[in-house]
Amino acid sequence: MRGFGVLVLGLAALSFTITCNGALQTGFYLEKCGENNVEDIIRDVVESRFSKDPTIVAALLRLHFHDCFVSGCDGSLLLNGTDAEKNAGPNFSVRGYDLIDEAKAAVEKACPGVVSCADIIAVATRDAVFMAKGLNYKVETGRRDGLVSSADNVDLPGPSITVKNAIALFKRKGLNKMDMVLLLGAHTVGVTHCSFIGNRLYNFNNTGKKDPTMEASLFKSLSKTCPRIPNDSDSPVALDQTINSTNIVDDGYLRQVKGRRGILQIDQNIGLDALTGDIVRSFVNGPLKNSFQSRFGGALIKMGRVGVLTGKNEGEIRKTCGAVNPKPTSSKTLSF
Known part of the structure; x- marks a missing residue:
C-alpha cells in the first residue's frame, strides 16, 4: 500500500x-x-x-x-x-x-x-x-x-493524520481502534515514495530537523534513499523495512513500528500514542503475539461490510466494471 x-x-x-x-x-x-x-x-x-x-x-x-x-x-x-x-x-x-x-x-x-x-x-x-x-x-x-x-x-486520510482523527474516521465506518491498527498493518506490504516522508527526514513540523521519533539507523538508511537535495526520481521506500518482507503479509510492520522504524508518520504514531500503543505492543510481545495474520483477515472482512449494497433494488450487477449498465431503451408500439 x-x-x-x-x-x-x-x-x-x-x-x-x-x-x-x-x-x-x-x-x-x-x-x-x-x-x-x-x-x-x-x-x-x-x-x-x-x-x-x-x-x-x-x-x-x-x-x-x-x-x-x-x-x-x-x-x-x-x-x-x-x-x-x-x-x-x-x-x-x-x-x-x-x-x-x-x-x-x-x-x-x-x-x-x-x-x-x-x-x-x-x-x-x-x-x-x-x-x-x-x-x-x-x-x-x-x-x-x-x-x-x-x-x-x-x-x-493522509499519511500525517493524527491517531485521534484516524480513530474518529474509522469509527464513522463502524470500525474500532483495533480494526484500525490491523488495517494499517496492510503496510506490511508495498511501498511509499520519498515525497511522502521528506518532511519527517528534514523538516518535521517546520523545525528544519528530522522527526525525533525516528530511530537513528532508519534515518541514516532513508536519507541515502531520499537525499535532502532530491534527484529527479521520487524513489520508492518499503513500508516494512524487514529484510525480504516487502511483499509478505506478516507482523513485520508492527515490529518495525514498535522499534520506532515506522515509515509514514501515522505508522509511527500508532506505536507511540497512548490510544493505540498498547495494541501494537500486544501484537509484538504481548497476549496477541502471533495472532496478527488471523486478526488481519478478520479486520478485512469487517471492512468489507462497510456501506454494502445487497438488496435487489440497490445498485446493480455491472456488465463491465468501468461503467454502469446502460439503461434499457423503451420501445413504443404503434397502433393504427
Whole structure:
C-alpha cells in the first residue's frame, strides 16, 4: 500500500459451507454459476498476476481500502469518468483495475450478470493476501455494484493524520481502534515514495530537523534513499523495512513500528500514542503475539461490510466494471 490508504476466524482453506452475516454470506455464489466455481475463476486470475508481479497484493489491498472508505464497498472506485473517484488526487496512484477487469471478463464468460465487481475486489484481495503468505480467510460476498462515483466524495486520510482523527474516521465506518491498527498493518506490504516522508527526514513540523521519533539507523538508511537535495526520481521506500518482507503479509510492520522504524508518520504514531500503543505492543510481545495474520483477515472482512449494497433494488450487477449498465431503451408500439 502506498500511503494509507476483529474477528478471530477459522482459517482453514476456504470451504463451501454457507454462513451468513446479514445479507453477506460466505459461499454466496455456490450453485449460482452452473458447474463453475466463481471464487476459483477469480483466484486463477490473481495467481497468474501474482506469479509475475507480487506487488499486486499491496495494490489490491489499497484498492479495496480506497473503495470501501469513500461510499462503501460498492465498486464505485472502478467506474470511469472525468469526475469519478479514481480521478481524485488520493487515487491517482491506485492500481489493479486491469486485474479486476480481467477477473470480471472471466466470470462474465462463465455466468453473465451474476458476479458483482465489488465482490471481485474482495475475493481478489483475499487471494492475493493468501499468496503473499497471509492466511486464507473466508471472504464474504453478496455485494451489488454502486451507480455513483464522484471525485468530490473522496476524503481519504493522509499519511500525517493524527491517531485521534484516524480513530474518529474509522469509527464513522463502524470500525474500532483495533480494526484500525490491523488495517494499517496492510503496510506490511508495498511501498511509499520519498515525497511522502521528506518532511519527517528534514523538516518535521517546520523545525528544519528530522522527526525525533525516528530511530537513528532508519534515518541514516532513508536519507541515502531520499537525499535532502532530491534527484529527479521520487524513489520508492518499503513500508516494512524487514529484510525480504516487502511483499509478505506478516507482523513485520508492527515490529518495525514498535522499534520506532515506522515509515509514514501515522505508522509511527500508532506505536507511540497512548490510544493505540498498547495494541501494537500486544501484537509484538504481548497476549496477541502471533495472532496478527488471523486478526488481519478478520479486520478485512469487517471492512468489507462497510456501506454494502445487497438488496435487489440497490445498485446493480455491472456488465463491465468501468461503467454502469446502460439503461434499457423503451420501445413504443404503434397502433393504427
